Amino acid sequence: MLRVAICGGSGYTGCELLRLLSNHPGVTVTAVTSEKSAGKSISDLFPYLYRYSNLIYEQLKVNDILDRADLFFMALPHGRSQEAVDFLFKHGEKVIDLSADYRLRDVRIYEEWYKVPHKFQTTLKKAVYGLPELYRKKIAKANLIANPGCYPTGAILGLYPATKNKLIAVDSIVIDSKSGTSGAGRKSDIKFSYCEVNEGFKAYAVASHRHTPEIEQELSVIAGKDIKINFTPHLAPFDRGILTTIYARLTKNISMEKIIDVYKKSYSNEPFVQVLDDGGSPNVKNVRGTNMCEVGLTINMRTDTLIIVTAIDNLMKGASGQAVHNMNIMMGFDEKTALDTIAMFP
Amino acid sequence: MLRVAICGGSGYTGCELLRLLSNHPGVTVTAVTSEKSAGKSISDLFPYLYRYSNLIYEQLKVNDILDRADLFFMALPHGRSQEAVDFLFKHGEKVIDLSADYRLRDVRIYEEWYKVPHKFQTTLKKAVYGLPELYRKKIAKANLIANPGCYPTGAILGLYPATKNKLIAVDSIVIDSKSGTSGAGRKSDIKFSYCEVNEGFKAYAVASHRHTPEIEQELSVIAGKDIKINFTPHLAPFDRGILTTIYARLTKNISMEKIIDVYKKSYSNEPFVQVLDDGGSPNVKNVRGTNMCEVGLTINMRTDTLIIVTAIDNLMKGASGQAVHNMNIMMGFDEKTALDTIAMFP
């Protein structure tokens, strides 16, 4: 039985980890931390997690939990994760960090976008970007996983086959994402109160969202050259899901049939990417509660543009589901363990 | 008292016209048609329109209503509007057509996208595209207004100042729109049933939506050359509103301050366009129930791209509100009559 700790277990990604791990036959959760809720049981705070009535939130003291778990999910805020991750990693623990702290390989870019210094650059170099479709082999051997951001997951999976096969002009990429409100996290903030979000729709952080350099980093690796993108996130009135609509100019004449074939081949062995047939329409409702990424493809022949639409559940493939997938790969479990579910529809 | 008839008065745009006209001091509604609901009173069908308890839906027989109204709002389905509009127009009536039948000046483009022949090309030539911000003077003298589509309204108003002032490369335009579900009309269709739409989000008619040529037509006029665009509509889980996010490469170095200034000057006399200050974020919730178009501007300096966001209420500025605005201009009413309202928030 793999003993697992969750640091930062009272937010939506922490709760989602608890939900998923309760169905994982090879795992037992031995510790959960929460600064705000230390001393309370999980089921006191979240009655629907009644199975965890014996597990008490504790203060995050990495030294105290070091010996109580074999693998650590870190669901702390950006900046706050750095030190704890470094400590656990240096003590030989396996760590999956859901924060952004170990995602950007270039420390200057991290510091520019996140406005905090990175104090653990040696550890940073050991981190593997935890997108299994790109880095499965490295993940299998890694001790430190930087779990991808929600927006980057949908964007990179949408662009990977076209970029790798040089089908698109990489200086023309526009990424327009629409996220459910759980992406903002579980917090008291009037901006995310029901009456402000409901029946509303808006863009935010236009041309300035912190996931921009993360997307650019991975696309640049795939393309083998530096890429700058346009990325606009939007806040949408639903709980879960990110729909990402991507535009890029085609570099050559290519048929729909051929492009779908390229995508299907790229993802033929992937359990969590589903390339739809021509006419298929990704919908966040189709992937709700699952670790699946739906990919839809259209060519605009009037403008020679490829339009890619992806749908993921931001708390699953965009966070906790992908984290469990990474754990499964690291620990030698079947990749689909605890993730092999059908969407709850409606 | 201007006598007004509404042909096609049992859909959402027809009902919205009834709501607006009930507050118009210079107008009386004398006839309303509906094929499905002929014989019923308006308030039988829509209890909340209790003020119209004496008005009975009738079959559309243009000859019968010809003398009973001075101005006709036509809210019929595309293709079905052509003949009735032609008949009324030829009999010297003033007509505001909310369908797409008289919007596209090039009949071949109409027939290509709408898959029906246009039988009234002489009348088509007399139609004025009813976007007051572009055609106010022509509207004032017109007898036949082609009321703009909902998506084109938000897209064109967002692009007009930048295109006219040659600030953007017009071959690089991406228009990504998100519409509330009322845009689909009032109908029995499982695709628009509550449980399919709620908690979902998807693109539809990717690269093939009929509003594409309408947007291209007006942008081409503004730019003085042929423009092709990428346009993707999305179906969103809220009742009203369209948020449109537009991307275009800048043709020159320009500051945010300067570009906001260009936009504010372009719309300085417009009662229904509100250009937000730097950092302002258009939201469909801010314009709900109003005829206002919010415009927000951002420059992505890393990619030399202008990002424009517009928010309208699809049933108001995107349909019935704009139709009443056109009527006010045509008939010499104060432009804001019956439209001078503040958004209902929340």
Add this chain to the structure above:
Amino acid sequence: MLRVAICGGSGYTGCELLRLLSNHPGVTVTAVTSEKSAGKSISDLFPYLYRYSNLIYEQLKVNDILDRADLFFMALPHGRSQEAVDFLFKHGEKVIDLSADYRLRDVRIYEEWYKVPHKFQTTLKKAVYGLPELYRKKIAKANLIANPGCYPTGAILGLYPATKNKLIAVDSIVIDSKSGTSGAGRKSDIKFSYCEVNEGFKAYAVASHRHTPEIEQELSVIAGKDIKINFTPHLAPFDRGILTTIYARLTKNISMEKIIDVYKKSYSNEPFVQVLDDGGSPNVKNVRGTNMCEVGLTINMRTDTLIIVTAIDNLMKGASGQAVHNMNIMMGFDEKTALDTIAMFP
């Protein structure tokens, strides 16, 4: 021009007052207070209220605003309103208090349910309960109006004709109310964040909600004897509206026709109560943005029970709309001024 001040103008009821008064030809808003937002303009805080760009929120100092307005809307929290109301009232001003501080005539009941002492009992005795359907004549002469609570408005209007005409056993009343989330006010509270409320539904304050004694007070006056009720409010995932379902045993055999007739007669001169015909179904969506109360009636012949359903907009008839109605009555305006609108549907 009546000069009006709003004390507590940055919550949902304050904003709704601003929306309504912008359409009132006889009123000008001269001062607005907000402790949190003092110094900001209204349109800084709420871009959609762009018409109020010249009005600056100020700290509440009653002495400062005493001479700047002729009538004061008090939208302060319960307990906090007492002193300011007393001060203004004693200085001869007209006051409409939207808090609960002057609603309960028995000071012991107030103190028991609101857990604060009432320090202004002399002023309390002068307050008139501002439900126009019951107290129109007193309101016309009053200087201090205690504007009714949202739940009591829907409950009392539903029960008034049956209670007055002794059609029901007043010891058997069950009132089950469902409120939109705007009823909780505009605040940062995780309980009212989007992801907690959306797709959820729950009862709260079961058998202990503070509106209970307010409903009992008014029903007891109507019945001429002490009444205790069961009242359960519920939090519902929509912005606006309260649907109240009321159950009471019939005291006599009576037909649907007759009971509808009793209700229609009771409210025959009321501009803001609409008694539906047999089979009619009140819906919060039918009254959204309006000051209307829809009333539907059903007799369960198998249990000799009258079931009354009412629908109101909690921010309108349940708060700010009713406050403006009271102002219209007090100041001799036509009662429907600024309130004569049709619901925004959908």
Add this chain to the structure above:
Amino acid sequence: MLRVAICGGSGYTGCELLRLLSNHPGVTVTAVTSEKSAGKSISDLFPYLYRYSNLIYEQLKVNDILDRADLFFMALPHGRSQEAVDFLFKHGEKVIDLSADYRLRDVRIYEEWYKVPHKFQTTLKKAVYGLPELYRKKIAKANLIANPGCYPTGAILGLYPATKNKLIAVDSIVIDSKSGTSGAGRKSDIKFSYCEVNEGFKAYAVASHRHTPEIEQELSVIAGKDIKINFTPHLAPFDRGILTTIYARLTKNISMEKIIDVYKKSYSNEPFVQVLDDGGSPNVKNVRGTNMCEVGLTINMRTDTLIIVTAIDNLMKGASGQAVHNMNIMMGFDEKTALDTIAMFP
């Protein structure tokens, strides 16, 4: 491997059965019928059910599927289920009928409320009402299960301990239920279109809903005497869930502690009923996607009334989840197989 067929597999309850059974290690789905979608594969119609790409909807011909399954879930409309159920039952098959056709033991009551004759009264007598908390032992031996209605499940589980222990006056029961829109089924009907339901809330079938006699039947059995109830269902703007608020006069003085104890003891061995502690608040969001029924209890000491609130997922405990629970009991599987999940929150 138990071979299972689903008759009526293209509605929400049919899809929910497919979702649940995909996680059941002891079951394989061998046939699915749908009149409207015969010939299509399940995943053609529902892309999110991609695992069922090899299963083709077929016309319902009971003779054809008789030998292809060992147990039949019948998710046909009321009235349409009668004959097929009778045929399968008489051929010795195990049948779980999700329609209402075999729920009411008194055929006259069935015919009065459902307006169709019951032609299979001999078979009707063999049916067991499939509420495991009341009839577990009978279910284990039964060949024909009448799966309870969604509203009756929440109402009966809420009232069972109080009724059985004679704590309440059974002639005073008021049951006020609020259902998510999936309860209306998957169909094209303007009443259930997004823009009509969203931001709305209404009662329907007041004092006339067909689940009334079903609730009365079971409560009468528990009480040992004839009971008539008041039952009002409401249509709520969320996908899944029923919250039921129940009022009944207490027959004796009893403390909260004691009454909670009675309830906890009644359900101490039940895997799918969770009695909350004092102050706990059932919420449909807490049970979404699960087979759990949350029960909350409050005493109104001012009116000597017990107020019981229950929350279920109408598609799970209210339909397909309970059907799978019944199957598990009938076939000797562990009761929680395929149902042992945590709610998806948010």
